[in-house]
Amino acid sequence: MLVQEKVTTVRSQVEIDRIRVSLQTRYDELTTEYDRALTQSQVLRVVEIGDTAGDDQADSGTKTAERDTAQSLLRTILERRAQFERALSRLEEGTYGWCEGCAAGIPVERLEIFPAATTCVSCKQTRERRALA
Structure with missing residues (x-):
């Protein structure tokens, strides 16, 4: 097992x-992007709730796919924002x-x-190979 010491930068x-x-800056951009995507997702839900009359299976399926895509986008943005938050923490830690x-x-x-x-890159490739195994 690799024992990791705290490394300080120069x-x-x-x-x-x-x-x-x-x-x-990138963290703030992702926050703005998340807020925008969240608003769009909420609008989509309101439209979906109010506009179900006459929907057939295809309409329902399309709405479900749109909702899933919106949720996936929100999760992706949050994950990326968390990565930048972690990078900022690592910068403070040195x-x-x-x-x-x-x-x-x-x-x-x-x-x-x-x-x-x-x-x-080497450690990233090792992690990816292990994940595929």
């Missing part, structure tokens, strides 16, 4: 502040940018593409 305060702003699996530094290119990454 980033300047300017870099940390820049990363924090970037992560917080562990942002370091792999949770092997404690190696996560390449800057990976963090630029996926700022909420908590693992290096």
